[in-house]
């Protein structure tokens with residue numbers, strides 16, 4: 467059982483807090499908005515109204531004892547987000563995760579001490595943009611700059627064939643991880659003699675260059 | 686080349702617009718905030734200041750001609766988000782994606798016509814919460830209620846062994862999709878005689894029940 471400090475209880479922050487609470491960890495959620503504190507006081511075991519840019523107040527929290535500190539103050543209060551990150555870093559936070567809206571804000575947060583910066587709206591915006599851009603792509607997750615996991619509607623050329631005949635792994639180093647049929651049943655790992663059918667949805671992994679060659683993605 | 690209508694150019698909306706623009710599609714971005722329109726007028730081919738809750742104005746856009754309409758008005762203007770969705774549905778939008786902050790808002794948006802609802806901050810908050818909750822889990826993506834793809838630090842019991850010896854697929858129906866070594870190089874598919882080493886990061890897929898049995902996840 468670990469303990470976590472969540473600074474800023476917007477949508478992102480409260481969902482980190484809820485998830486950790488559900489997993490049985492101890493959570494201290496802080497926010498300087500009284501209404502927000504009232505709203506979540508029954509849900510999160512410890513909530514406290516405080517201004518996270520107040521160095522003295524932060525001293526009372528025992529920052530180094532938390533497994534991690536999550537700064538989830540949004541762009542509306544960008545200076546608060548930056549100052550709070552700087553302060554908890556100074557006070558010895560073991561691990562800092564900060565939420566940012568723009569790349570620029572993210573760079574500043576890293577400079578002042580954030581170990582990890584997340585971009586919830588930017589990430590989701592890109593995933594949706596990519597899925598909309600292709601008529602077959604459903605979802606797309608970057609594992610690294612070169613490798614992605616994608617979910618897509620079974621391409622025309624695969625219909626009626628099985629993995630042995632298609633030989634995707636040898637030809638393109640693309641691996642089908644799972645197949646979801648039209649009723650939503652997921653088969654993983656897929657069997658090599660299964661013949662692909664219309665309405666199958668595939669989850670597969672491969673290098674972006676190879677995925678482009680196969681027209682699975684176009685970006 | 687397709688065309689898309691993005692209503693509301695907050696962080697989520699602008700990133701959908703940018704991603705589609707990069708992929709070569711035609712984008713019309715609308716917002717009723719003049720500053721926002723000015724800010725993005727050079728970046729997105731078509732931007733227009735308008736109130737998306739004004740039915741007559743929406744009539745001038747040719748809503749049914751867009752491949753999809755994305756409603757990315759946030760919780761701050763929740764009634765606008767709901768009314769804009771209702772209106773574009775009435776005007777024959779082919780496909781509507783709407784952003785929501787809470788489950789409740791998401792349900793209402795579905796009722797008034799959204800085909801897909803996304804929760805950027807909630808999703809990311811849960812992913813971060815889950816990664817923080819486990820000392821080995823790095824990332825976690827739900828493919829369905831029963832199946833997840835997870836990224837985790839190589840567990841103790843796998844060190845020095847290879848996939849043939851571990852037999853994870855036969856025993857637990859868990860498939861290792863890729864292995865990232867400490868220099869960030871990704872090997873996919875992993876070779877079956879590779880002996881797992883400290884600092885390896887694994888991406889694997891399996892049923893949540895099995896992942897729990899292996900203590901890969903604890904939720």
Ligand SMILES: Nc1ncnc2c1ncn2[C@@H]1O[C@H](COP(=O)(O)OP(=O)(O)OP(=O)(O)O)[C@@H](O)[C@H]1O
Pocket residue numbers: 473474475476477478479496497498499502516517518519538539540541542543546547806
């Ligand atoms: N100095 C501060 N100390 C503590 N909490 C703060 C401070 N400044 C802002 N906050 C809180 O941070 C929370 C999140 O900020 P805001 O609502 O701007 O972010 P957001 O980007 O809309 O968040 P989300 O997208 O996660 O909903 C707010 O509840 C706000 O009260």
Ligand SMILES: Nc1ncnc2c1ncn2[C@@H]1O[C@H](COP(=O)(O)OP(=O)(O)OP(=O)(O)O)[C@@H](O)[C@H]1O
Pocket residue numbers: 587692693694695696697698715716717718721735736737738757758759760761762765766
């Ligand atoms: N009736 C409307 N017509 C057009 N645009 C609108 C309307 N109401 C709100 N908007 C715009 O929607 C945009 C996004 O709304 P808001 O900033 O509340 O969302 P948000 O949740 O903070 O967004 P994000 O998290 O994506 O940054 C704003 O730029 C706002 O001007």
